[in-house]
Each structure stands twice: as structure tokens, then as C-alpha cells.
Amino acid sequence: MVKKGMLIVLSGPSGVGKGTVRKALFEEPDADFSYSISMTTRQPRPGERDGIDYYFVSKEEFEENIRNGEMLEYAKYVDNYYGTPLKYVNQTLESGQDVFLEIEVNGAMQVRAVAPDAVFVFLTPPDLIELKHRLIGRGTDDMSVIDKRIKQAATEIRMMRNYDYAVVNDQVDNAVEAIKTIIKSERLRVTRVMPEYESMLGDD
Amino acid sequence: MVKKGMLIVLSGPSGVGKGTVRKALFEEPDADFSYSISMTTRQPRPGERDGIDYYFVSKEEFEENIRNGEMLEYAKYVDNYYGTPLKYVNQTLESGQDVFLEIEVNGAMQVRAVAPDAVFVFLTPPDLIELKHRLIGRGTDDMSVIDKRIKQAATEIRMMRNYDYAVVNDQVDNAVEAIKTIIKSERLRVTRVMPEYESMLGDD
Numbered sequence: 243m244v245k246k247g248m249l250i251v252l253s254g255p256s257g258v259g260k261g262t263v264r265k266a267l268f269e270e271p272d273a274d275f276s277y278s279i280s281m282t283t284r285q286p287r288p289g290e291r292d293g294i295d296y297y298f299v300s301k302e303e304f305e306e307n308i309r310n311g312e313m314l315e316y317a318k319y320v321d322n323y324y325g326t327p328l329k330y331v332n333q334t335l336e337s338g339q340d341v342f343l344e345i346e347v348n349g350a351m352q353v354r355a356v357a358p359d360a361v362f363v364f365l366t367p368p369d370l371i372e373l374k375h376r377l378i379g380r381g382t383d384d385m386s387v388i389d390k391r392i393k394q395a396a397t398e399i400r401m402m403r404n405y406d407y408a409v410v411n412d413q414v415d416n417a418v419e420a421i422k423t424i425i426k427s428e429r430l431r432v433t434r435v436m437p438e439y440e441s442m443l444g445d446d
Numbered sequence: 447m448v449k450k451g452m453l454i455v456l457s458g459p460s461g462v463g464k465g466t467v468r469k470a471l472f473e474e475p476d477a478d479f480s481y482s483i484s485m486t487t488r489q490p491r492p493g494e495r496d497g498i499d500y501y502f503v504s505k506e507e508f509e510e511n512i513r514n515g516e517m518l519e520y521a522k523y524v525d526n527y528y529g530t531p532l533k534y535v536n537q538t539l540e541s542g543q544d545v546f547l548e549i550e551v552n553g554a555m556q557v558r559a560v561a562p563d564a565v566f567v568f569l570t571p572p573d574l575i576e577l578k579h580r581l582i583g584r585g586t587d588d589m590s591v592i593d594k595r596i597k598q599a600a601t602e603i604r605m606m607r608n609y610d611y612a613v614v615n616d617q618v619d620n621a622v623e624a625i626k627t628i629i630k631s632e633r634l635r636v637t638r639v640m641p642e643y644e645s646m647l648g649d650d
Contacts, residue, residue, distance in 0.1 A: 364636065395643075399643045402636055402640070402643065403636065406635065406636060407631070407635055407636060408634060408635075420630075423634075424631045424634060426631070427611070427627050427631030427632070428631070430612060430624060430627075430628060431611055431612075432568065432606055436603075436607065436612075439599075439603045439606065439612075440603065
């Protein structure tokens with residue numbers, strides 16, 4: 243029996259820097275997990291290559307994938323589809339390799355519904371922490387600015403509740419280190435190593 | 447509001463090397479958690495100091511602690527009591543500091559019953575892994591030896607099921623590194639950081 247790989251999902255609010263952190267993570271020499279390339283119907287930007295940055299497909303092709311249940315998650319932004327093809331993820335996990343997804347929050351919740359044993363990491367804007375210090379500080383900020391930021395923070399915190407881990411993106415290096423630590427630690431989870439131990443005893 | 451500390455419990459089968467790993471862990475320069483000193487009724491061995499290696503108390507004193515509900519966990523081995531006083535653990539956690547316990551498997555299950563949000567790490571003998579390779583190997587081992595080891599392994603694996611993480615004690619350094627990784631990762635758990643985020647929004 244091959245030990246199944248682990249699915250790691252990185253998500254977070256729009257603009258938090260998910261893509262930057264993911265790219266830096268995959269530049270690490272010890273990044274021993276596979277990146278699942280997203281599929282999209284948008285046009286390639288200069289320098290983007292099919293099968294490396296994205297799988298670029300037509301709208302018809304994408305919708306056929308949806309109809310056939312071949313997308314792990316997907317969403318439509320500004321008339322274009324973005325999503326994760328199921329086949330690559332499943333094949334890689336079955337081969338024992340861990341798979342890393344960097345997706346939007348709606349997509350992450352779709353993955354959570356079908357893969358509850360995946361590891362969900364929420365990337366947090368650093369000003370969520372700064373906000374706290376400001377709020378407990380001398381009250382020198384304009385109240386309307388604080389109010390607006392509090393509302394936004396509340397939304398982000400509500401999202402965070404659906405994740406396993408929260409990583410603050412104060413510096414890309416710190417965030418990368420934290421995600422690597424989480425992955426290493428999750429590989430030691432009894433629920434993940436147990437099948438391997440049990441398999442050597444037969445049905446116990 | 448002070449963020450509450452995290453309780454970390456290291457346990458494992460008798461003879462696996464829990465004490466050695468714990469001592470090495472606390473020699474690390476970045477060991478930023480407190481060790482909870484056990485209480486015992488056994489006589490100090492040469493070089494052991496009260497309040498450093500153990501709290502050495504009389505049988506009567508220990509039994510009064512039990513009656514008053516002042517022990518987090520305890521057990522009796524060969525006519526002597528061993529256990530964890532509740533007061534130090536609670537005070538340290540309340541102050542926001544993480545607490546590390548290194549205790550026997552029965553004690554760990556007592557802690558689990560009252561502190562389900564603690565982190566439970568099971569230290570595994572390396573031969574549990576070796577056993578697997580031997581079993582799937584050429585079958586050159588004496589079958590009665592293998593049988594005996596399989597029975598023991600089954601017992602250890604059944605214990606492991608009650609823990610969050612399994613760390614193989616193949617080398618002390620590796621085990622220490624793994625435990626540090628688990629602690630760092632657990633500090634990023636949404637369930638642990640959430641109260642801090644929520645407190646800045648009031649009742650949300």
C-alpha cells in the first residue's frame with residue numbers, strides 16, 4: 243500500500259499576497275510537494291506558458307469539465323473561469339505525493355466540503371495585527387477609518403474560522419517558513435501515519 | 447486579555463526514551479515553554495534536587511493532594527506515587543506561557559480527559575518502523591520473535607491512536623526537531639489564535 247499524499251490549501255483575502263508566498267515557497271530547495279496548476283479561460287499574459295502558469299482552455303472546454311465533475315473547485319471572476327482540475331490532484335495524492343493548492347476563499351470552501359482531511363492555511367494581512375495595537379493604543383486614529391477597517395477585519399476573521407491554521411503575511415520569508423513548519427508537522431499527525439502502522443499488522 | 451498558554455504532553459511506551467528527549471528539548475536555546483516538574487513519593491537518588499528534578503513529598507502529602515483534587519494526573523508504580531500538580535500547570539497556562547509535560551501513557555490519558563485542547567505527542571520506538579521492513583522482507587527472522595514483536599507493536603499502535611502526533615525516536619536530535627516543529631505549528635492553529643483576533647472586535 244502506498245501512503246496517500248496530503249492536500250495543502252493556501253488561501254486568504256484578496257490582495258493578501260497568496261501568489262507571492264506560493265512562488266517563494268516553491269523556490270525553496272526542500273519544497274517536496276507538487277503544485278497543482280490552475281485551469282483558466284482568460285487569455286495568457288505575455289510570458290505566461292500553457293501547462294506551467296495555467297492550463298489555458300476555451301470557455302466551452304472549461305464548462306464541459308464542470309459538467310463532467312472534473313473540477314475540484316472553480317469560480318468565475320469578471321467573465322473568466324478559474325479552477326483546479328481534479329485528475330492531477332487525485333493522481334498525485336494516490337502516488338503518495340503531497341499537493342499544494344493556492345486558491346481563492348470560495349474555492350477553498352469547495353475543497354473543504356469534499357476533502358475535509360486536507361490542511362487549510364489562511365494567509366492573514368499583517369494589518370489585522372497592527373489594527374489590534376492601534377485599537378488598544380491612544381485613539382489617535384480617525385474613527386471612520388477605524389470603523390471601516392474593523393468591518394473588513396470582522397469579515398476576514400469570519401473566513402479564518404473555516405481554516406486549520408492562520409499565517410500572518412508580515413514578511414514573505416516568515417510566511418514561507420510558517421507554511422513549511424505546518425506541512426512538516428501535519429506529516430506527523432497520527433491520523434496520517436496510522437494507516438501505515440496498521441497495514442503492517444494486517445487487520446489488527 | 448492574556449492569550450492562554452498551550453499544554454504539550456509527551457508520552458509513549460515505557461523505555462522509548464521520553465526523559466532523554468525531554469532533557470535534550472529543554473537544552474535547546476529556543477525552548478520557550480515551561481517544564482512542569484512532577485511530584486513523587488519515592489526517595490531522591492544521589493544528585494536529584496527537590497523542586498528541580500521532582501517535588502519530593504511524603505505519601506500522606508501526596509494522598510492529600512489527590513483527595514483535594516490538586517493533581518492533574520497521577521499513578522502508582524512499585525509502591526510510589528508519581529504525578530503532576532495542577533496548580534503550577536494552571537498558573538503558567540493562565541500567564542500565557544506554554545507548559546510541557548513528559549508523563550506515562552496512563553497519565554496522558556488522564557490529562558486528555560480534562561484538557562482535550564492540549565497537544566498530545568506519542569514517542570514511537572524506531573523498531574516499529576524497522577519491524578515493518580523486516581516483515582515485508584525476506585522472512586529470515588524466527589517466527590516466534592516476529593510474533594512477539596507484532597503483539598507488542600499492536601499494543602503500542604493502539605495507544606498511539608489516542609494522540610495527535612507520532613514522533614519516531616530514531617535519533618534524539620530528530621525527535622527534538624520534530625517536537626519543536628509540532629509546537630511551532632500548533633501555535634498557528636486558528637482555534638488557538640482566534641480568541642486573540644476576536645477580542646479586538648468585541649463580541650463580533
